[in-house]
Amino acid sequence: DAGVIQSPRHEVTEMGQEVTLRCKPISGHDYLFWYRQTMMRGLELLIYFNNNVPIDDSGMPEDRFSAKMPNASFSTLKIQPSEPRDSAVYFCASSEQVPKTNSSYNEQFFGPGTRLTVL
Protein backbone atom coordinates (compact mmCIF):
# COMPACT_ATOMS: atom_id res chain seq x y z
CA ASP A 1 0.00 0.00 0.00
CA ALA A 2 1.25 3.49 -0.83
CA GLY A 3 0.26 4.89 2.55
CA VAL A 4 -1.53 8.18 3.08
CA ILE A 5 -0.86 10.53 0.18
CA GLN A 6 -0.92 14.29 0.55
CA SER A 7 -0.52 16.98 -2.06
CA PRO A 8 1.06 19.33 -2.53
CA ARG A 9 4.06 18.67 -0.29
CA HIS A 10 4.92 22.35 -0.22
CA GLU A 11 2.74 25.36 -0.87
CA VAL A 12 3.74 28.98 -0.86
CA THR A 13 1.00 31.54 -1.35
CA GLU A 14 0.20 35.13 -0.66
CA MET A 15 -2.14 36.40 1.99
CA GLY A 16 -5.73 36.45 0.80
CA GLN A 17 -5.36 33.60 -1.65
CA GLU A 18 -7.35 30.39 -1.47
CA VAL A 19 -5.39 27.27 -0.54
CA THR A 20 -6.55 23.69 -1.05
CA LEU A 21 -4.76 20.76 0.54
CA ARG A 22 -5.51 17.25 -0.60
CA CYS A 23 -5.40 13.85 1.01
CA LYS A 24 -5.89 10.29 -0.13
CA PRO A 25 -6.26 7.89 2.82
CA ILE A 26 -5.15 4.29 2.89
CA SER A 27 -7.63 2.13 1.03
CA GLY A 28 -10.13 0.52 3.36
CA HIS A 29 -9.64 2.98 6.19
CA ASP A 30 -12.86 4.44 7.49
CA TYR A 31 -11.46 7.33 9.50
CA LEU A 32 -9.65 10.38 8.19
CA PHE A 33 -8.06 13.06 10.35
CA TRP A 34 -6.62 16.50 9.61
CA TYR A 35 -3.96 17.86 11.99
CA ARG A 36 -1.97 21.07 12.00
CA GLN A 37 1.55 21.45 13.44
CA THR A 38 3.05 24.79 14.43
CA MET A 39 5.90 25.72 16.72
CA MET A 40 3.59 27.69 18.99
CA ARG A 41 0.69 25.28 19.30
CA GLY A 42 2.24 21.92 18.49
CA LEU A 43 0.09 19.25 16.84
CA GLU A 44 -3.63 19.97 16.89
CA LEU A 45 -6.57 17.99 15.59
CA LEU A 46 -8.62 20.11 13.22
CA ILE A 47 -11.37 17.77 12.08
CA TYR A 48 -12.03 14.10 11.49
CA PHE A 49 -14.37 12.06 9.34
CA ASN A 50 -15.89 8.61 9.70
CA ASN A 51 -17.22 7.02 6.53
CA ASN A 52 -16.96 10.40 4.78
CA VAL A 53 -19.08 12.15 7.42
CA PRO A 54 -17.51 14.90 9.58
CA ILE A 55 -17.66 13.78 13.21
CA ASP A 56 -15.83 16.50 15.11
CA ASP A 57 -14.80 19.85 13.63
CA SER A 58 -14.32 21.64 16.94
CA GLY A 59 -10.64 22.08 16.18
CA MET A 60 -11.20 24.06 13.00
CA PRO A 61 -9.84 27.49 13.91
CA GLU A 62 -12.28 29.73 12.08
CA ASP A 63 -14.77 29.94 9.26
CA ARG A 64 -11.96 30.48 6.81
CA PHE A 65 -11.21 26.77 7.17
CA SER A 66 -13.39 24.10 5.61
CA ALA A 67 -12.93 20.39 4.97
CA LYS A 68 -14.77 17.93 2.79
CA MET A 69 -14.65 14.25 2.06
CA PRO A 70 -16.69 13.63 -1.08
CA ASN A 71 -15.76 9.94 -1.20
CA ALA A 72 -13.81 7.32 0.70
CA SER A 73 -10.58 7.98 -1.15
CA PHE A 74 -10.30 11.77 -1.13
CA SER A 75 -10.47 14.69 1.26
CA THR A 76 -9.68 18.38 0.99
CA LEU A 77 -8.85 21.06 3.51
CA LYS A 78 -9.47 24.55 2.19
CA ILE A 79 -8.40 27.89 3.60
CA GLN A 80 -10.07 30.96 2.13
CA PRO A 81 -8.75 33.59 2.49
CA SER A 82 -5.36 32.51 3.78
CA GLU A 83 -3.41 34.50 6.36
CA PRO A 84 0.26 34.40 7.44
CA ARG A 85 -0.73 32.81 10.76
CA ASP A 86 -2.02 29.81 8.83
CA SER A 87 1.55 28.89 7.96
CA ALA A 88 2.11 25.40 9.33
CA VAL A 89 2.54 21.77 8.40
CA TYR A 90 -0.82 20.13 7.76
CA PHE A 91 -1.01 16.38 8.26
CA CYS A 92 -3.66 13.99 7.10
CA ALA A 93 -3.98 10.62 8.84
CA SER A 94 -6.24 7.63 8.43
CA SER A 95 -7.19 4.59 10.47
CA GLU A 96 -9.39 1.54 10.30
CA GLN A 97 -12.81 1.12 11.83
CA VAL A 98 -12.51 -0.83 15.07
CA PRO A 99 -15.19 -1.98 17.46
CA LYS A 100 -15.45 0.08 20.61
CA THR A 101 -13.87 -2.04 23.28
CA ASN A 102 -12.16 -1.18 26.50
CA SER A 103 -8.77 -1.06 24.91
CA SER A 104 -9.48 -0.73 21.23
CA TYR A 105 -6.34 -0.16 19.31
CA ASN A 106 -6.25 1.62 16.02
CA GLU A 107 -3.05 3.09 14.76
CA GLN A 108 -3.34 6.35 12.89
CA PHE A 109 -1.18 6.35 9.79
CA PHE A 110 0.09 9.80 8.94
CA GLY A 111 0.79 11.23 5.55
CA PRO A 112 4.03 13.13 4.84
CA GLY A 113 2.36 16.49 5.47
CA THR A 114 1.95 19.67 3.47
CA ARG A 115 4.17 22.58 4.48
CA LEU A 116 2.14 25.73 3.92
CA THR A 117 3.73 29.17 3.87
CA VAL A 118 1.49 32.21 3.59
CA LEU A 119 3.39 35.39 2.82
Added chain:
Amino acid sequence: AQKITQTQPGMFVQEKEAVTLDCTYDTSDPSYGLFWYKQPSSGEMIFLIYQGSYDQQNATEGRYSLNFQKARKSANLVISASQLGDSAMYFCAMREGGGADGLTFGKGTHLIIQP
Protein backbone atom coordinates in the same frame (compact mmCIF):
# COMPACT_ATOMS: atom_id res chain seq x y z
CA ALA B 1 -5.27 22.12 31.89
CA GLN B 2 -3.10 20.28 29.43
CA LYS B 3 -4.21 16.77 28.71
CA ILE B 4 -0.74 15.56 27.74
CA THR B 5 2.37 16.93 29.42
CA GLN B 6 5.89 16.25 28.28
CA THR B 7 8.23 17.99 30.69
CA GLN B 8 11.50 17.49 28.82
CA PRO B 9 11.78 19.91 25.90
CA GLY B 10 15.18 18.50 25.00
CA MET B 11 17.50 15.67 25.99
CA PHE B 12 21.07 14.74 25.17
CA VAL B 13 21.99 11.08 25.59
CA GLN B 14 25.10 9.09 24.82
CA GLU B 15 24.80 6.41 22.19
CA LYS B 16 23.99 2.94 23.54
CA GLU B 17 22.51 4.31 26.76
CA ALA B 18 18.86 3.75 27.68
CA VAL B 19 16.53 6.75 27.44
CA THR B 20 13.33 7.52 29.29
CA LEU B 21 11.01 10.15 27.86
CA ASP B 22 8.37 11.38 30.27
CA CYS B 23 4.68 11.73 29.58
CA THR B 24 1.83 12.42 31.97
CA TYR B 25 -1.79 12.65 30.97
CA ASP B 26 -5.08 13.87 32.34
CA THR B 27 -8.44 12.27 31.64
CA SER B 28 -11.54 11.28 33.53
CA ASP B 29 -12.51 8.72 30.91
CA PRO B 30 -11.78 5.16 32.12
CA SER B 31 -11.19 4.03 28.54
CA TYR B 32 -8.34 5.64 26.67
CA GLY B 33 -5.30 4.86 24.60
CA LEU B 34 -1.80 6.26 24.75
CA PHE B 35 0.49 6.54 21.75
CA TRP B 36 4.07 7.50 21.09
CA TYR B 37 5.18 8.90 17.74
CA LYS B 38 8.63 9.75 16.44
CA GLN B 39 9.19 12.69 14.12
CA PRO B 40 12.67 12.80 12.55
CA SER B 41 14.02 15.95 10.94
CA SER B 42 12.47 14.86 7.64
CA GLY B 43 9.08 15.57 9.20
CA GLU B 44 7.09 12.37 8.90
CA MET B 45 5.20 10.97 11.88
CA ILE B 46 6.22 7.42 12.74
CA PHE B 47 4.10 5.35 15.11
CA LEU B 48 6.17 3.62 17.81
CA ILE B 49 4.00 2.04 20.48
CA TYR B 50 0.50 1.92 21.96
CA GLN B 51 -0.89 1.27 25.45
CA GLY B 52 -4.58 0.81 26.20
CA SER B 53 -5.94 1.87 29.55
CA TYR B 54 -7.14 -1.64 30.34
CA ASP B 55 -4.05 -3.41 29.17
CA GLN B 56 -2.59 -5.42 32.02
CA GLN B 57 0.96 -5.47 30.78
CA ASN B 58 3.26 -2.70 29.65
CA ALA B 59 3.55 -2.50 25.88
CA THR B 60 6.81 -3.41 24.18
CA GLU B 61 7.91 -3.08 20.55
CA GLY B 62 11.51 -4.05 19.88
CA ARG B 63 13.75 -1.50 21.61
CA TYR B 64 10.72 0.53 22.71
CA SER B 65 8.77 -0.12 25.86
CA LEU B 66 6.13 1.88 27.65
CA ASN B 67 6.31 2.28 31.42
CA PHE B 68 2.60 2.62 32.16
CA GLN B 69 1.74 3.75 35.69
CA LYS B 70 -2.00 4.18 35.64
CA ALA B 71 -2.42 5.52 39.17
CA ARG B 72 0.16 8.21 38.47
CA LYS B 73 -1.27 8.83 34.99
CA SER B 74 2.12 8.46 33.40
CA ALA B 75 3.16 6.68 30.23
CA ASN B 76 6.89 7.05 29.83
CA LEU B 77 8.65 5.78 26.73
CA VAL B 78 11.82 3.80 27.28
CA ILE B 79 14.29 3.33 24.45
CA SER B 80 16.91 0.72 25.17
CA ALA B 81 20.41 0.83 23.66
CA SER B 82 19.93 4.17 21.92
CA GLN B 83 21.25 4.67 18.40
CA LEU B 84 22.22 7.76 16.44
CA GLY B 85 19.12 7.25 14.31
CA ASP B 86 16.93 7.71 17.37
CA SER B 87 17.64 11.45 17.28
CA ALA B 88 14.25 13.03 16.63
CA MET B 89 11.21 14.69 18.20
CA TYR B 90 9.08 12.31 20.23
CA PHE B 91 5.40 12.95 20.86
CA CYS B 92 3.12 11.38 23.40
CA ALA B 93 -0.57 11.36 22.45
CA MET B 94 -3.87 10.24 23.92
CA ARG B 95 -7.18 9.14 22.52
CA GLU B 96 -10.03 9.31 25.01
CA GLY B 97 -12.87 6.81 24.90
CA GLY B 98 -12.97 3.57 23.02
CA GLY B 99 -13.05 3.78 19.28
CA ALA B 100 -11.17 5.87 16.78
CA ASP B 101 -11.39 9.50 17.80
CA GLY B 102 -8.68 12.06 17.17
CA LEU B 103 -5.47 12.27 19.16
CA THR B 104 -4.39 14.94 21.63
CA PHE B 105 -0.64 15.46 21.46
CA GLY B 106 1.93 16.70 23.94
CA LYS B 107 4.46 19.39 23.01
CA GLY B 108 7.15 16.82 22.35
CA THR B 109 10.70 16.06 23.48
CA HIS B 110 13.66 16.70 21.21
CA LEU B 111 16.05 13.80 21.72
CA ILE B 112 19.62 14.04 20.52
CA ILE B 113 21.84 10.96 20.63
CA GLN B 114 25.52 11.78 20.85
CA PRO B 115 28.26 9.43 19.62
